[in-house]
Amino acid sequence: MNYQENENQNGLRHSFNVLPSNRLEASRLVLPVGALYTPLKPVTNPLVLKYDPVFCKGCRSILNPYCRPNFQSKTWDCPICQARNMFPPAYHGCSETNAPAEVLSQYTTIEYELNRPPGNPPIFLYVLDTCLPEEELSLLKDSILMSINLLPQESLVGLITFGTTAQVYELGFAECSKAYVFRGDKSPTHEQVQDQLGLRSSTFQSQPANPQSNLQGNINPCTSQVASRFILPLSHCESMLTTIIEELQVDPWPVKPKRRFRRCTGVAIGIATSLLECSFSNSGARIMSFLGGPCTLGDGQIAGLELTEVIRMHNDLRNDKAPHFKKAVKYYQNLTQRLVQNGHCLDVFAACLDQVGVAEMKSCCENTGGVLIITDTFENEIYQESLKRLFTTNEGNLTMAFNATIEVQVSQEIKICGAIGPLTSMNVKNNHVSETELGYGNTNAWKLNSLMPTSTIAFYFDIVNQTTNPGSPFRFFQYLTSYQHPSGYFRLRVTTQYLRWVEGDQNLNEIKVGFDQDAAAVLISRLSVFKAESEYLFDVLRWLDRSLIRLVTRFGEYRQQSADGLALAPNFSLFPQFMYHLRRSQFLRVFNSSPDETAFFRLWLNRENTFNCILMIQPTLHSYAAGQAYPMTVQLDSVSVRPNVILLLDTFFAVVVHHGEQIAGWRKAGFDQKPEFAYLKELQEQPVKDAQQLMEGRFPYPRFLECDEGGSQARFLIAKINPSVTHHTSSYNASPNANNTVVLTDDASMQVFMEYLKNLAWESRT
DSSP states (O other): OOHHHHHHHHSEEESBSEEESSHHHHHTTOSOEEEEEOTTOOOSSOOEESSOOOBOTTTOOBOOTTSEEETTTTEEEOTTTOOEEEOOGGGTTOOSSSOOGGGSTTOSEEEEEOSSOOOOOOEEEEEEEOOSOHHHHHHHHHHHHHHHHHSOTTOEEEEEEESSSEEEEOTTOOSSOOEEEEOSSSOOOHHHHHHHHTTTOTTOOOOOSOGGGGGGSSOOHHHHHHHHHTSEEHHHHHHHHHHHHHTOOOOOSOOOTTBOOOOOHHHHHHHHHHHHHTTOTTSOEEEEEEESSOOOSSTTOOSOSBTTSOOOOHHHHHTTOOTTHHHHHHHHHHHHHHHHHHTEEEEEEEEOSSOOSHHHHHHHHHTTTOOEEEESOTTOHHHHHHHHHHTOEETTEESOEEEEEEEEEEOTTEEEEEEESSOEEOOOOOTTBOSSOOSBOSOSEEEEEEEOTTOOEEEEEEEOOOSOOOSOSEEEEEEEEEEEOTTSOEEEEEEEEEEEEEOTGGGHHHHHHTBOHHHHHHHHHHHHHHHHTTSOHHHHHHHHHHHHHHHHHHHOEESSSSGGGEEOOTTTTTHHHHHHHHHHSTTTOOTTOOHHHHHHHHHHHTTSOHHHHHHHHSOEEEEEETTOSSOEEOOSBGGGOOTTEEEEEEOSSEEEEEEOHHHHHHHHTTGGGSGGGHHHHHHHHHHHHHHHHHHTTOSSOOEEEEEETTSGGGHHHHTTSBOSSBTTSHHHHHOTTSSSOOBOOOSOOHHHHHHHHHHHHHHHHO
């Protein structure tokens, strides 16, 4: 099975698909042994079994196609821990010709619909910023009403607005709009929120508006009150909710000239957390916050009221000159712990020309699986389309999962170092947890409060076998993902995978053939970004460079006895390019990016699937020219930028159509409007059509740009290409009128980078 087939069938990619047999040989691989797993990946052979799985009594793994069933003795042997288990009575009718689906070879990924009462429908608690200009508030209200129309009618919804104060709306009060007001200068405690909302009053008697809650047996009185007053089924309160949103006004607190709005963002999110915590703990819920500016009041404050106080930048954080940063980060990290514990996630939709504090609150999104979107205005197509696509449905259900956990079981020769993705450690340990920690480690189980179809987790493993073991040539991995389906039912997805192992030095070629450079690049990229959060960039880049040099030294071949004779196998040849572009990317280089933008880019790199992550690291570039039947894939290099071609650049976050100087001149002269030059019109329309196809279905919605060579927005292309021709190169100094585009940069080109790599690898080898 090749890499793409394995990903389509199981949602799995491995950096090394053939493993060395002991720790010493594994250390010579240089790169980490790891896997990229997409829990909600639509698989090739989907199957949902409506009964509970069969667990191994030894390691708690689940019956799978790699077990050894004996239908005569009604037993099966676990491939992970080798324990022998009895089939339960329900399986006693099974035989070789009537085997259960779990042991069939095509079902290496299978789902169970657990025999548990369904939970609450999905909960969406809107938290809206009203410190906005009138036009922006109107756009925000329109988009919120649009999103409400996309929600299933059984969804539970609530509303909180904030400005100088925070208001919690009682949607169950049908007579008029009724809200409970909280001070914005200090975050109330969990108990204070309950007291002010009257949730701990024994005199309040009401039946829960959510009929599903009756299935849970004993009903929490607080849940009953919230479900009848503040968070109701959309079908019960849609009219009231729509009226309240339509009547929202700009925050009435006066704003003096040259001052910012008094905005209590952190307090409002804290109140939303407390409201869900006391009523819908361990139920799938999204706190959807819509922010129009920085928090200037109360907990979570990132800036003062005076406009003369510039919002912190990377230099301020590096030099410890951001007075609000550490306190705000600590506040949001405490909120994150509460959100994780209760199975809720925070979405942030920020629309402002300045920063809003995403860098401080990123843990609330990153560790809960929440969505993060940053734009300049609520009118922006990026915001509008991303919000719409968040509520995409499949067969009548939202394409998202709630309140999930993922557990990994491995063979005894393997240990788990950690994971990186939209998750938090559950601090659950077993004998397969490694002392080496990479990412969120010291556990074999993680919490994922929200999952999307492309949410992908990076797992890192350690081979601990000290000597070559001549036993079974296979080592097994099993991923157990339990989650709440949007329908309310609880499901368990089980993916079982095996990798073959060999004695390293004697079978090095087999290990080389099993190398997946795309998966390895994503694994190392996530690890470098994780390191960059707590280490100096210089140290991270040195670690990347040393790893690349050691990898090339280990797996490169020298056809001549010199550095110029270096040759890499095809499945290694692109890896140095990935590392070159990663070093120059916005994920590591923070120059010309705000802390909010850096947090945004890193969050999406740490959660998207392999294809999308590679696209972020090394964008694709296509060229369109007159007389050319099809677009050509060209190098991401300055030599590809020519006056007579149109380029289509896809960076995942942006899609750019770049017109060469000659093409732009023809368009400005109106040649494309003349019948005899119809091919020019078709030439200019085709890249735009292809760009629309690239953006179709992508989440978050990318920025679309059309620009001309030499224009201001051409910088989006120039910043991504390899600067093979710069103002420093001799070819430019010799012939400045050449057709090659000159990139004004002091960065080393890929050619220089590769020359240094060859020389250093040769020196290490000799």
